Amino acid sequence: MRIGMELAEFGWGSEPAELGPVLRRVAEVADDAGFDLVGVGDHLWQGPHAGGPERRQLECFTTLAVIAAHTRRCRIAPVVAGVHFRQPALLAKTVTTLDVLSGGRAMLGVGAGWYADEATGMGFPFPPLARRFEMLEETLRVCLRLWDGEQGDERPFEGAHYRLDRPLNLPQSLTRPHPPIMVGGDGKKALRLVARYADACNVYPSPDLGAKLGLLREYCAEEGRDYDAIEKTAIFPFGVGADGSGTDELVGELRRWAAEGIQTAIGIVADTDPVRQLEIIGEKVIPAVADV
Structure with a gap:
């Protein structure tokens, strides 16, 4: 099993000036410790589950650029970009740029979004979920056209939500045919889009995980896709404790999810000392599940 991580909170230190040095150290430690992927949540406000909008929140792609500059081998990705925040051509260009400047290590993680108060509070339209899934599918089609x-493919793109008169994207990504696409969400619509367009799913581990992956397998068969070629990723909090006392429990959990078919576990790291958390996971967790 491969281990990734997502930065979900930014409450490090007492002053904003401390965020940059800690972020650089987080990137270096994660890369050296063997994390396969370093991700950042795509939000403008902190979520209600983590203190709400009065808590610090760094912009996703700017943060990923800093991480890219201070890593050498790990993949980097938004986990996951909200489709309502950007026109699809801008999203494709941003991920292309990240891929080029990181030496071919970028992924596109994208989903339908969920935080209505954040969107409307910051002036972004937030259509109903069904329409956001329509936008998500068109966004995937636009990105693939641009890659x-x-x-x-410079032929005009005409969709229900987006129109591009000339889909031109230069330079192209270093990763060919395109940066890997990961669709977030484990409902039927999200899994259908994984089977149709994506290279990876991003689900929440739960008692019905096997059923969700079984549904993805069915959709892949209907779409003529190889189910085994889809990377199965799952995201959930990694809590190992300040002293590492929770590592055995986490290793056991990871082994259970691996037995269900998860290949890459993305741990949400939310702690006032993320560097120490990553060091513990690198020392005690990553080696313990490397053979799973």
């Missing part, structure tokens, strides 16, 4: 060929 098609030497400079994108």
